[in-house]
Amino acid sequence: MAKLIPGWLAHYPKDKLGADVVAGLIVTILVIPQSLAYALLAGLPPQLGLYVSIFPVIAYALFGSSMVQAVGPVAITAIMTYSVLSPIAPPGSSLYIMLAAVLSLLSGLMLLACGALRLGFLSQLLSRPVISGFISGSAVLIIISQLKYLTGVVPHGSSSGELLLDLLIKLPLAHLPTLAIGLFAFGILAFVRLALAGWLVRAGLGKMRADFIVRLMPLVVVITGTLAVIEFDLDRGQGVAVVGSVVAGLPGFTFFVPELDTVHRLLLPAFVMMLIGMVQSITMAQALAIKRRERIDPNAELVGLGAANVVAGFYGGMPVGGGLSRSAINVAAGAQTPLASVLSALAMIGVVAGAAQWFERLPLAVLAASIMMAAISMIDVRAFLLAWSYDRADALALLCTAGGVLLFGLEAGIGMGIVLSMATLLFRTSVPHIAVVGRVPGTEHFRNVARYEVETLPGVLFVRIDERLFFGNLGAVEQRLNQELERVADAHDLVLVMSGVNLLDTTAVEVFGELNQDLAERGIKLHLAEVKGPVQDRLMRSLLWSTLTGEVYLSANAAYEKLAPPEVWCPEI
C-alpha cells in the first residue's frame, strides 16, 4: 500500500464536511436494528453486529474505492455464516463465536489476496440470473430460519422442507405473546414498505424525505417493541425471548491464531463467502458509482472488503459485506465521501460504550420480523420472469440455483449455479466457425469454397479455423475435420490455416497431438499455416510441434505452392 492516506482524505473537499457529519450520525442510528438483527441471523450474540460496525467500517473507508458504499453485517454473509457453522457448533456458544471470527479472518485474507493479485475478474464467474437465483434462494432460507423467533417454537429437521413441515406441525404450540409481537411488528413493517412511502409522496412530501421516513420505521418498531416489553414485563412475566444481557462497555481487540484443523474445515466455506462477497460488493459499488458519475477500482474494492473482514475477525468476529440497505441509507442520508462512514463508526463507539444495555429487553421476535421483511424484498420474481421471456436457459439456471440453495444448501447451490452458467456458455461456444478454403485464382488470397470460385489441390484439404481452441469446442472441431476429410478423395495432406486462432489451451494441444498421430496412421500429413506469433511461441514447447508430421508454413499460399504437384510445363505453341 503506497498510499497510506486515501485520496478522498488527502484532498478532502471542505464543503462536503457538513453533509458527511450529518449523514454519519443518521446512519449510526438507522443501522442499529439491522446490525443487531443480522448478528442474530448469523447465530451470534446481537451486540457483535454493533461491534463490527466500528473498526471494519473504518478499514473499508481507508482501503476501498467507493465513495458511498457502506460495509457491515449483511443478510447474505449472515445466513452463510449460520449455515456453515451451525452444523459444527451450537449457535451462540463460545466455540461458534470463535469459528465465526476465523471464517471472517479467512475470507478477509482471501479477499486481500485476490485484490493484490488483481483477480477481480473472478467476480464475473457468476451470471446475473445465477446471482439472482442465489439471493432469492438464500432469502427463503433466511425467512425459514427466523420463523423460530417469530413463533417461539424450535423446529427440527435437516433440510429446509423438513424444518418448515415440522414447524407447521408444531404451530399449535406457538408462544402466543411472542407470535403477537412478531406479527404486529411484521405487519407494521409490511404496511410501511407497501403503502406508506406512496402515501407520503402523495401527501406532498418529497421522494427523498418519504424514503427517509420509511427507513426510520424499523428503528421505531424496535423501540416500540422494547418499550412494550418493559411496560408489560413481557420477558420476565410472559417468557417472551429478548436479546438478554449485553456486555456493557467497549470490548478490546481479540488476538488469536486459528488452529490448523479449524482453518482446514472453514477454507472452502470461506472461499464461497469470498466469492459471493466479491460479486455483491463490486456489483453494488459499481452501480452506486455509475449513478454518481464516479469510478471504482474493483481490485481496490477487494482490498477494502478484505481489510474490513480481517479487522472484523479480530474485533467483533462477524463476517461483513457491502450492504444494499446500509448503502442505500448512507446515500439517502446524504453521505458524500467515506468520511461519513468513519464518523458513523466513531459514533457507534459511543452507542456501544454507553447505550448497549438499552437493547437488553429488545424482543427477538421484532428483530426476526425485520429480518424477514428484508428477506422478502430480496426475492426477485421479476428477474425470473424477465429471464424466462428473454432466454429460457438463463431462467433455468436461475431456478436451479435457487432450488439448489434450498435443497442442498448455500455452497452446493452456488456451485450448481456456477456450473450452470458455464454449461450454457460452453454450449453456446461449443461449435466454432470453420471454413474449407481454396485460393482465389490469380491471387494469394484464400476464401471459403462454399462462397467463392476458388482453386483447390487434389488430395489436399485447406481448413481455416476462426476461433480460439479450448477444451469446450474441440469435440466439434475434431468431428468437423473428420467429416471434411471424408469428402476429399485420397486425402494425403491437411493444412490448418490458423489466422483466426488466438489461443490453443493445453487440452487443444493434446487433442491436436492425437489427431496428428491418428492422421499419420491414415497416411495424411498435418500442416499448420499462418500461426500467430504468441501461439507459435507456445506451441514450440509442445509435443505437437516436435511430432508434427507435416510442415509449418508462414502463409496458406506458401503451403499451396509447396503442396501443388510439380507442374508439367506444356508449351502452348
Added chain:
Amino acid sequence: MAKLIPGWLAHYPKDKLGADVVAGLIVTILVIPQSLAYALLAGLPPQLGLYVSIFPVIAYALFGSSMVQAVGPVAITAIMTYSVLSPIAPPGSSLYIMLAAVLSLLSGLMLLACGALRLGFLSQLLSRPVISGFISGSAVLIIISQLKYLTGVVPHGSSSGELLLDLLIKLPLAHLPTLAIGLFAFGILAFVRLALAGWLVRAGLGKMRADFIVRLMPLVVVITGTLAVIEFDLDRGQGVAVVGSVVAGLPGFTFFVPELDTVHRLLLPAFVMMLIGMVQSITMAQALAIKRRERIDPNAELVGLGAANVVAGFYGGMPVGGGLSRSAINVAAGAQTPLASVLSALAMIGVVAGAAQWFERLPLAVLAASIMMAAISMIDVRAFLLAWSYDRADALALLCTAGGVLLFGLEAGIGMGIVLSMATLLFRTSVPHIAVVGRVPGTEHFRNVARYEVETLPGVLFVRIDERLFFGNLGAVEQRLNQELERVADAHDLVLVMSGVNLLDTTAVEVFGELNQDLAERGIKLHLAEVKGPVQDRLMRSLLWSTLTGEVYLSANAAYEKLAPPEVWCPEI
C-alpha cells in the same frame, strides 16, 4: 428405443464369431481379480464386483455404441462410492450395500436422462488438465485407502493427511504375515509392470503376446496368494484377513424403491459420479474408436452407461463405468464386437454360480496390492510437466484439482477443477475485440479509425463489437465504451454496430439496459445497427428494446445518414 436389436447383432459378421468367443472367455477370467478388488475398494463385499460384471455388462452391450469398450467396476467410481458412503454408513453393512445400489441407480437414471436429452456436450465441462488432476488425486486417495489392508492396521482421521500420519505412527503394530503377503504381491506386480514386458519383447515374444502375459499376472498373483493361505492356513492360524464367506450361487434381481430421504442425500454425489463417468467413458470410447476407425455416438454411450448402472442398481448394487484396463484386456484378447462382452458376462454367471467359494480364502492384502499397483499407474506426472511447460494456468488448474481432491474430497475437488477450468476460460475471453469505426469516404463501408482514413460525425461515436456478449466480458465492454465516450467531445449519440455479435445473454441485456439509462442521464442516446436476425428476435422481448433511447438501424450507414447534421448546401460556383 426404436432399435430393439442393436446394429452389431442384427448384422453380425459371422467371420468374427471365433475371435469374439475366445476374447469373451479370456476376459471373464482376467477381470476376476480387478472385479473383486474394486468392490473391496468401494467398501462392498468382493463378490458384488463379480455380480455387476454380468447383467450391467449385457445392458451396455445392447445400448452402447462402442464396439470394444468394456464396462464394469472401475477404480474411480469405486473410490467415489467409498468416499460418499463411508461417512454415512459402516462399509460392508447392509445399509451401506443398499446405499451403493441407490447411488448406482440414481447416477444411471441421470446418465439415461442426459443421453435422452442429448447433453453429451456436458462432458466438455472439464478440461484435460483438470481431469488429469482429478484422476491423479483420486489415485493417491485410493492408495491411502488400501494401506489398511496391506498392513492390517486401521488408521483414524478425517483427512487423507491425518490417516497417513496415524498409519505411520501405528506402523510398528502392523500385522507381519499380512504385510509380508501384501508386499510380496506388490513387488511381483511392480516387477511385471516395470520390467517383464520389456524382457519378454526383447526375448523375442511379440508385443501382443507380451502384453497378454503381463495382464495375466494379477490372476497368477491372486491364485498364488490364495494357495499360500490354504497351504499354510494363514487365515485361521495367523489371522491374515481374507475375503471370507461368499454367498454361493447366483443371486436374483433385487427390486426396491429408495426412500426420498436417501435420494435427497445421494443426489449430489450421484450427479458428480455421472459427470465423471460421462467424461471417462466418452473419452475412452472415442479413443478406442479412433484407433479402430470406428465411430461412437456420445449420447448412445450415455444411454449405454446409464442402462448399465440402472441394471447394476438392481443386480449387484455397485456403480460401474467404462474401464481403461477392462477395455485394454478386451482389445488385447481380440474382441471384435460387443458380443465378446455378452459372452464374457454369460461365462461370469458360470464363475459366480460354480466357483465363487474359491475366493473365500483369497487374502485381502493381495487385492489391496493389485489396487495400489493400478492406482500408481493412474498418477500422471508427465501430464503435469507437459502442461507446466506449455501453459502455467492449466498446470495450476491440474495441481489445484489434485490438491482439492486430497484436501477436501472428491466432490469439492472436481468442483474446484470445474471452477478453475472456467476461470481460465473466462479470463481469456473477458476482453472482447472492440473497434471505433468510421465511414470510408465515398463508400458505405465502416472501418477501424485507428487503421483507415475514415469520416466521423461530431459528437457521434460508432463502435463495432466483434464478439458474443455474455456475463464474462461485459465488465470490459462497459469500461471500454466509457473510455471511448470520454474521448469524444460533447458526445450525444452512441451507435453500437452489432454485426459481429451472435448472442446477448440475459446478463448482457440487463447491463446494456442499465447502460442505456445511464447514458440517457448523461444526455447520450444509444443506437443499435446491423443487429443479426436471431439476436433481434430475442432482443424484442427485452426491457432494453422497449426503453432504448435511440433507434435501431439496418446498417451502420443508415445510422450515419440519419445522424449526420443537415447539410448546408453551398453552391460551389
